[in-house]
Amino acid sequence: MSIAELEQTSALRILAYLKTKKKASRTDLRRNINASTSALYNALAKLKRLNLIKEESQETFPFTVKVSLTSKGEKIAEHIEEIEKLLRKAYSSSS
Numbered sequence: 001m002s003i004a005e006l007e008q009t010s011a012l013r014i015l016a017y018l019k020t021k022k023k024a025s026r027t028d029l030r031r032n033i034n035a036s037t038s039a040l041y042n043a044l045a046k047l048k049r050l051n052l053i054k055e056e057s058q059e060t061f062p063f064t065v066k067v068s069l070t071s072k073g074e075k076i077a078e079h080i081e082e083i084e085k086l087l088r089k090a091y092s093s094s095s
Contacts (some may be wrong), residue, residue: 009043010035012080015052015069019077023068052076 006012013033018024024032030040044067047053052073056066069077 009046010039011043011047014043014047015073015077016080018069019081023066025064025066
């Protein structure tokens with residue numbers, strides 16, 4: 001698995017979003033990461049196979065699935081966050 005593969009499936013945006021929000025429903029993710037439903041589900045499946053996220057089903061109404069980072073996912077999301085900060089800093093100093 002490479003960074004390019006994760007970016008193609010919106011997985012990097014999912015990791016960054018979950019770093020900020022801690023937990024999110026699939027609907028919340030779809031609305032906030034600007035990805036199609038199929039792209040979102042493909043990315044979630046990849047992230048789950050890589051043990052970067054976990055999904056918890058709510059057993060009472062509303063029956064939603066909450067997605068959150070695993071400890072491994074948290075570490076990777078921290079690096080993504082750091083890269084974003086460096087890019088913002090580089091952009092603001094070049095303006």
